[in-house]
Amino acid sequence: MNDSWMDDDFDGHSNLDEYLVGTDPHDAASVPAAVTYSRPVQGESNVPVDKVLVLGLSRPLPVGAVAPDFLLKRSSDGQVVTGSSQILHGRQLVAFVPDSPLDVNTIYEWEVAPDPANDFLVAPFGPQIFETSANSTAVSKPEVLEALPGPDYINVSAAAVVSTYWSEPLDAATVSSSTFTVYDDQQNVVPATVTYDPYWYRVDVTPVAAMTLGKAYEVVVETGVNNLRGEHMAAEHRWSFKTVDPPLVPPLTGPYVTSTYPVNRYVNVSPQLTVKLTWSEAMDASTLTSANVKLITGWTGQTVPAVLSYNSLLNRLDIIPLAPLVEDTAYIVRVSSEVKSLAGANFEQSGDWELHFRTKAASQGTGGSTGGGTVGGDGSGGQPGNPPGSGNPGPGDRAVVVAVVAVVAVVEAAVLAAIRIPVARGIPSRVMSTR
Structure with missing residues (x-):
């Protein structure tokens, strides 16, 4: 019987294919x-x-x-x-x-x-x-197709590995710490190991020790990187990123911000939003004025007209713009140190406190309050993207969303009125930068 078409060892390859390749058609572990x-x-x-x-x-x-x-x-x-x-x-x-x-x-x-x-x-x-190609003089030179963390990334993990993906295989002999260098914000070389994965055309630069939190780093790839023909890069490739800010320690006295919406540095915010600042304790509403709390345009410094509404039950200040914000624009919420708690304690920051965010571009769907991480073992870093289900709501969606939000607000208020849960001062939940 001709069994050449059969697969006696059930490894996905016919007996004839394995015979021609040189593997054993009767041994599932012997696979081409x-x-x-x-x-x-x-x-x-x-x-x-x-x-x-x-x-x-x-x-x-x-x-x-x-x-x-x-x-x-x-x-x-x-x-x-x-x-x-x-x-x-x-x-x-x-x-x-x-x-x-x-x-x-x-x-x-x-x-x-x-x-x-x-x-x-x-x-x-x-x-x-x-x-x-029709171009007889075109020379194939190696180039970086993608870098992670990418240019101008923020909130990058201090333990991140810097990776570059290339257009073609590289000459491994030209991949080393002399052609791939990471510098800190003082232009000191960051000690690192450099490895090359030819299967993915990827070079990894792994710092020997964790990078410093809240610092800018620059990566430089020199033109000495060659492809298999000996052609080198047309020009050096350099870019910068910033590591995640260090966690801020809650003060021993005085109020502080425990959470915000949107989160700091978020870049895909809906222009139709209410900015929310939640405080560690009850605040003196008379100090939460337009003179002490401002929403401004980051690029011009112009104040955005807004209503300030303080919820004493939630210790939360809502900043409600009178009109939708401009798309693809940077904004800053600035809170003065003149803000006080109900007990009369000054806002703990020395100087003004700031929250930065940027509205979405016209072509993007409406983003949520959190984004996915891009690099690093803790999931931090990178530019956040749209969460699942994002996009502009349809004609019948707005009433439903408003109704749901209203119900949630009522339930939340009732629960908090019945059970007052104090904020733990020792929990480093205050993640906002003061600058």
């Missing part, structure tokens, strides 16, 4: 590696004429495996392109570097066959096709 991605991708056009062909594999090749022969040829006449193949650092990436630039405006085919004799136990790949 698979090609997980290719560069260029199938059908890609405008490919640079000096392109390096790359295959990513589902697992590292065994030590001792030899790079396979790539079959690259012109589709029109079958002319084979010569070059050299290599297994890259990590042994999960295989590359082919043509000996000379490819022809312009030309369709090429490429494929790779398994080579059991050299331990290249990989399922057959291709043929796939791509078309080269």
